[in-house]
Amino acid sequence: MNLRSLLCIVAAGCMLEAQTLDPKKLLQPPVDSWPTYNGDYSGRRFSTLSKISSENVQTLTLAWIYRTSGATGDLGGIVKSTPLMVDGVLYFSIPDHVFAIDARSGHEIWHFSWTSKGGWHLGNRGVGMYGNWLYFETPDCHLVSLNSKDGSERWHKQICDLDQYYTASVAPVVIGNHVIVGVSGDDLDIPGYLESRDPETGELQWHWSSVPKPGEPGSETWPNVEAMAHGGGMTWVPSTFDPELRLLYLGTGNPQPVTAGKGRKGNNLFTESIVALHIDTGKLAWYFQPSPHDTHDWDAVETPILFDGEVDGRARKLLAQASRNGYFFVLDRTNGKNVITSEFVKTNWAKGVNANGQPIPNPAKEPQVDGALVTPNQGGAANWPPPSFSPATGLFYVNATRAFSEYYIFDDTEKPEGWSGNDRGGGGESMLQAIDYKTGKIRWSHKWEGTGVRSGVLTTAGNLLFTGDTSSNFIALDARTGDPLWHANLGAAVSNGPISYELDGAQYVIVGAGDALFGFVKRP
Amino acid sequence: MNKPHWSKLIRTAALVLPAAAVFAQSPVLPDAPGRDTVQRVCGACHPATVVLGRGRTREEWGQVVANMISRGAKGTPADFASVTDYLAKNITTGQSNGKTTSPRRVRRGFSMGPDDKQIVDTEAAERGRAVYMSDCGSCHGPLARGAKNGPDLVRSLVVLHDRYGSTLQPYLQGQHPSVEGKPIAKLTGDQIKDISHFLHQQVDNTLRSGPYTKVLNVMTGDAAAGAAYFSGAGGCGACHSATGDLAGIASRYDPPTLQQRLLFPRTAAPGSGGAVAAEKPVTVKVTPENGESLSGTLVHIDDFTIALRDAAGTYYSWNRTPGLKIERNDPYAAHDELLDKLTDKDVHDLVAYLETLK
Numbered sequence: 044m045n046l047r048s049l050l051c052i053v054a055a056g057c058m059l060e061a062q063t064l065d066p067k068k069l070l071q072p073p074v075d076s077w078p079t080y081n082g083d084y085s086g087r088r089f090s091t092l093s094k095i096s097s098e099n100v101q102t103l104t105l106a107w108i109y110r111t112s113g114a115t116g117d118l119g120g121i122v123k124s125t126p127l128m129v130d131g132v133l134y135f136s137i138p139d140h141v142f143a144i145d146a147r148s149g150h151e152i153w154h155f156s157w158t159s160k161g162g163w164h165l166g167n168r169g170v171g172m173y174g175n176w177l178y179f180e181t182p183d184c185h186l187v188s189l190n191s192k193d194g195s196e197r198w199h200k201q202i203c204d205l206d207q208y209y210t211a212s213v214a215p216v217v218i219g220n221h222v223i224v225g226v227s228g229d230d231l232d233i234p235g236y237l238e239s240r241d242p243e244t245g246e247l248q249w250h251w252s253s254v255p256k257p258g259e260p261g262s263e264t265w266p267n268v269e270a271m272a273h274g275g276g277m278t279w280v281p282s283t284f285d286p287e288l289r290l291l292y293l294g295t296g297n298p299q300p301v302t303a304g305k306g307r308k309g310n311n312l313f314t315e316s317i318v319a320l321h322i323d324t325g326k327l328a329w330y331f332q333p334s335p336h337d338t339h340d341w342d343a344v345e346t347p348i349l350f351d352g353e354v355d356g357r358a359r360k361l362l363a364q365a366s367r368n369g370y371f372f373v374l375d376r377t378n379g380k381n382v383i384t385s386e387f388v389k390t391n392w393a394k395g396v397n398a399n400g401q402p403i404p405n406p407a408k409e410p411q412v413d414g415a416l417v418t419p420n421q422g423g424a425a426n427w428p429p430p431s432f433s434p435a436t437g438l439f440y441v442n443a444t445r446a447f448s449e450y451y452i453f454d455d456t457e458k459p460e461g462w463s464g465n466d467r468g469g470g471g472e473s474m475l476q477a478i479d480y481k482t483g484k485i486r487w488s489h490k491w492e493g494t495g496v497r498s499g500v501l502t503t504a505g506n507l508l509f510t511g512d513t514s515s516n517f518i519a520l521d522a523r524t525g526d527p528l529w530h531a532n533l534g535a536a537v538s539n540g541p542i543s544y545e546l547d548g549a550q551y552v553i554v555g556a557g558d559a560l561f562g563f564v565k566r567p
Numbered sequence: 568m569n570k571p572h573w574s575k576l577i578r579t580a581a582l583v584l585p586a587a588a589v590f591a592q593s594p595v596l597p598d599a600p601g602r603d604t605v606q607r608v609c610g611a612c613h614p615a616t617v618v619l620g621r622g623r624t625r626e627e628w629g630q631v632v633a634n635m636i637s638r639g640a641k642g643t644p645a646d647f648a649s650v651t652d653y654l655a656k657n658i659t660t661g662q663s664n665g666k667t668t669s670p671r672r673v674r675r676g677f678s679m680g681p682d683d684k685q686i687v688d689t690e691a692a693e694r695g696r697a698v699y700m701s702d703c704g705s706c707h708g709p710l711a712r713g714a715k716n717g718p719d720l721v722r723s724l725v726v727l728h729d730r731y732g733s734t735l736q737p738y739l740q741g742q743h744p745s746v747e748g749k750p751i752a753k754l755t756g757d758q759i760k761d762i763s764h765f766l767h768q769q770v771d772n773t774l775r776s777g778p779y780t781k782v783l784n785v786m787t788g789d790a791a792a793g794a795a796y797f798s799g800a801g802g803c804g805a806c807h808s809a810t811g812d813l814a815g816i817a818s819r820y821d822p823p824t825l826q827q828r829l830l831f832p833r834t835a836a837p838g839s840g841g842a843v844a845a846e847k848p849v850t851v852k853v854t855p856e857n858g859e860s861l862s863g864t865l866v867h868i869d870d871f872t873i874a875l876r877d878a879a880g881t882y883y884s885w886n887r888t889p890g891l892k893i894e895r896n897d898p899y900a901a902h903d904e905l906l907d908k909l910t911d912k913d914v915h916d917l918v919a920y921l922e923t924l925k
Binding site: 121163164182273412413414512513538 | 770775831
């Protein structure tokens with residue numbers, strides 16, 4: 044970083060260079076920028092912009108299309124990342140590639156390509172930004188820092204071991220001088236972790252492991268040291284953060300071996316947990332586990348959204364998650380205590396909810412050699428596509444699926460490893476759920492015609508909700524009622540979380556579908 | 568880390584040969600019938616090229632396609648049949664042993680580790696198995712997953728970082744602790760390389776692409792109870808008959824396939840080689856506000872449009888306006904309703920009963 048941009052970051056308020064992120068933007072609702080994965084640290088994905096509204100959304104028009112395949116030659120690069128928009132430039136990614144395009148016109152400014160040594164090229168969730176530096180993860184386990192001006196590489200650091208079948212896909216989140224990075228992979232049995240890296244050097248600041256060491260809190264939930272050390276808990280969806288409490292909120296992934304639980308009896312902390320970590324040290328402040336001892340691949344990684352609300356007449360600092368296992372949780376984010384637990388789709392795997400608000404797994408619904416009929420299926424009632432919370436309606440919105448499948452154990456040997464089983468099935472139904480956080484009840488539900496929805500949600504102060512359906516439609520609905528107001532067929536299903544920003548007095552809505560990013564605008 | 572020589576050579580060759588370099592950068596699906604369907608159906612969620620280098624049998628590809636449908640893959644029954652057929656014919660088992668694949672083709676399978684992962688030579692692995700069983704198995708277990716006296720080698724970093732003996736050889740020839748006070752057996756470099764192939768084979772077997780992807784046994788139910796459920800609480804007799812449409816069904820499908828078909832009749836079923844089960848399409852009758860009704864097979868429906876193909880093969884579509892009346896007949900609706908009623912015992916009993924219909 045040069046002296047001037049350093050001074051600008053230290054002495055907030057001075058005139059910043061072009062293509063540089065003013066850190067103050069990260070602490071405000073996104074208006075003329077979208078500076079971090081969720082727009083701001085809360086994870087709400089709520090835009091305070093209202094130039095596009097339920098009254099005029101019919102006048103929303105296509106401004107531009109950018110096709111990643113034009114730059115990469117690969118039609119398979121699905122845009123799952125949420126773009127950042129800073130100073131008129133959009134930054135987004137697909138595995139091994141980062142793009143900078145003009146937020147007004149969609150014209151490419153630069154494109155960076157990483158030469159891969161392997162890893163799972165399933166998706167990349169985006170980039171993080173600090174000053175004029177960008178950060179992204181590669182499937183072959185590297186954290187790469189680029190110069191936002193021209194996409195030139197500044198440095199790269201290895202953050203995981205490809206030989207253990209780790210891979211990396213999450214969008215780094217920059218908080219103060221911490222670059223928060225996570226890891227993916229559950230083919231062999233490996234522990235998940237979250238790390239904080241120095242934005243200047245990429246060096247490690249702290250490392251938090253999803254599984255405890257012998258004697259540490261949580262170790263009592265594992266049968267032995269080996270099972271614990273290989274217990275999983277990947278960190279593949281970006282965290283949220285409360286600047287006042289200085290706590291970072293993370294959802295962790297499935298325990299491993301994935302479907303065979305017999306070698307890891309116990310609750311398997313801190314897999315499939317919502318954890319609060321102190322941002323400066325990475326130390327655990329509290330945890331809440333949505334799926335104790337899971338055997339269905341129901342990562343509890345879905346965005347833990349932060350908002351302040353009122354419950355039983357009291358103002359509360361809250362956190363809510365619509366979890367892959369079908370349950371909606373509201374917690375007090377100061378201490379992790381459960382406020383609400385409810386089903387946002389009907390499930391069949393739990394015997395009830397315990398006094399702490401956790402579902403109690405029914406052992407009969409663990410995978411069996413002859414099969415167990417379970418809902419949700421492995422795809423989950425929800426998955427990584429980002430949900431949204433609108434303070435204007437007080438509703439939590441999530442694209443949900445209710446599907447059954449038969450869960451089998453394929454490896455009934457003495458010591459199953461890896462997956463050891465899987466589910467088989469199909470069909471089901473998908474719907475957009477609007478959940479009242481005060482009661483956990485569904486306020487309205489908009490059923491899609493097909494199944495398997497995988498689109499993120501954006502809400503706005505214009506009473507709008509933007510998302511995708513199970514076909515290829517990008518749709519604006521009335522956030523209060525769920526009525527569709529506008530749509531366009533993008534030729535591929537909406538594959539990321541939409542964003543919105545204002546430039547030159549015009550409000551834009553940006554969305555990814557297939558290999559392309561689409562810019563829609565309502566011009567003044 | 569000492570990497571395999573042949574892999575380096577091929578990489579170097581790729582750098583100096585322009586044609587090879589182009590291929591190495593852009594893996595492409597083999598040009599054959601069905602490729603466009605694979606690109607469209609599979610590519611909607613992930614790069615379709617992930618299939619490259621992960622050859623499977625037709626039955627295994629059927630299982631993969633069934634699994635993808637359960638995860639929300641979109642397509643018509645004909646699309647899924649075409650995808651399975653393409654994969655079974657073009658991404659065959661011969662490609663996964665390394666002898667017919669380039670390093671780049673090995674790259675993007677379902678369990679995606681390093682590009683330079685060791686390609687197991689099955690003959691060497693068999694030789695290695697013999698040495699392993701005689702000198703290592705008693706402590707590390709027959710599947711190398713550890714036993715009382717020796718750690719799990721599938722999870723061992725020495726093994727996972729090894730390529731063709733690169734880390735295993737120095738370890739076994741110097742660092743391995745003594746066993747009961749005696750040094751371990753002296754192994755030659757060739758023997759260690761063979762053991763390396765055996766151990767990497769055990770790692771591969773643990774990956775999702777390994778052999779543990781088969782349903783083992785679903786015949787645990789009570790056929791008499793299944794028959795009672797069939798004609799009683801299940802209400803199956805409303806559409807089916809043991810002497811009619813279901814006569815001989817046990818000869819047509821293996822038990823895991825029967826189980827999937829009764830639960831999820833729309834989707835491709837494991838064991839049937841991906842043959843698509845949904846012979847009966849959803850039909851619709853569409854009546855415009857001031858027009859005549861048209862009936863046919865449902866082609867597409869979303870919140871905004873509906874399309875059908877009539878008996879003559881003609882395609883029609885409409886915008887879904889408030890006055891447009893749609894009547895839908897889903898032949899599998901009763902199966903959907905069963906999902907919320909069936910207990911696991913019912914499922915196993917029904918399969919046992921259907922298996923008696925030889």
